[in-house]
Amino acid sequence: AQSVAQPEDQVNVAEGNPLTVKCTYSVSGNPYLFWYVQYPNRGLQFLLKYITGDNLVKGSYGFEAEFNKSQTSFHLKKPSALVSDSALYFCAVRDKARDDKIIFGKGTRLHILP
Amino acid sequence: ETGVTQTPRHLVMGMTNKKSLKCEQHLGHNAMYWYKQSAKKPLELMFVYSLEERVENNSVPSRFSPECPNSSHLFLHLHTLQPEDSALYLCASSQAVAGLNTGELFFGEGSRLTVL
Numbered sequence: 001a002q003s004v005a006q007p008e009d010q011v012n013v014a015e016g017n018p019l020t021v022k023c024t025y026s027v028s029g030n031p032y033l034f035w036y037v038q039y040p041n042r043g044l045q046f047l048l049k050y051i052t053g054d055n056l057v058k059g060s061y062g063f064e065a066e067f068n069k070s071q072t073s074f075h076l077k078k079p080s081a082l083v084s085d086s087a088l089y090f091c092a093v094r095d096k097a098r099d100d101k102i103i104f105g106k107g108t109r110l111h112i113l114p
Numbered sequence: 115e116t117g118v119t120q121t122p123r124h125l126v127m128g129m130t131n132k133k134s135l136k137c138e139q140h141l142g143h144n145a146m147y148w149y150k151q152s153a154k155k156p157l158e159l160m161f162v163y164s165l166e167e168r169v170e171n172n173s174v175p176s177r178f179s180p181e182c183p184n185s186s187h188l189f190l191h192l193h194t195l196q197p198e199d200s201a202l203y204l205c206a207s208s209q210a211v212a213g214l215n216t217g218e219l220f221f222g223e224g225s226r227l228t229v230l
Contacts, residue, residue, distance in 0.1 A: 045221070
């Protein structure tokens with residue numbers, strides 16, 4: 001069973017506009033959720049995580065994510081996109097059914113248009 | 115800058131060669147991982163070491179052989195690879211508490227492998 005899904009392969013946003021990268025999850029119990037970013041020819045970098053508490057989580061580079069339990073979603077957001085935000089974004093979840101391993105989505109490529 | 119260092123960054127090898135990828139973490143973590151990243155595929159977890167013991171092997175072919183001599187170093191030994199093994203191999207580390215992987219992963223910049 002798929003643990004995390006990113007329904008969009010690519011998202012295009014004009015610079016200065018708000019951006020959203022979508023993620024839905026499917027795990028038993030309370031999820032631990034993460035967002036990572038990968039710039040070209042680099043490894044993944046941690047952006048933010050949700051463990052418990054406030055549903056709105058703030059992270060690096062002005063990004064934030066909203067945990068929605070009823071919709072099993074954890075969408076990544078930023079109020080005003082920068083060209084330098086163009087990268088590959090991965091949602092991930094700790095899956096208790098798989099010995100607490102962190103499972104990644106397939107990634108969403110974000111293009112910020114100048 | 116990353117606390118996880120991978121070498122080499124790029125590697126080209128023939129199908130009969132034997133080579134190794136190296137990973138070193140300077141973060142004091144107790145768990146290390148190998149992931150495979152191929153184009154248009156989800157990130158694949160290959161191996162997990164926690165406290166220097168292998169705790170997961172996701173049915174990886176035996177032509178990939180991991181080694182974790184201590185908590186700071188992780189190797190991936192390669193031999194008799196196939197062209198479809200060409201990919202970016204990412205090493206990561208984390209701090210596991212009571213065997214649980216609750217924290218975030220810290221990744222190296224990857225080793226780009228091309229098998230001819």
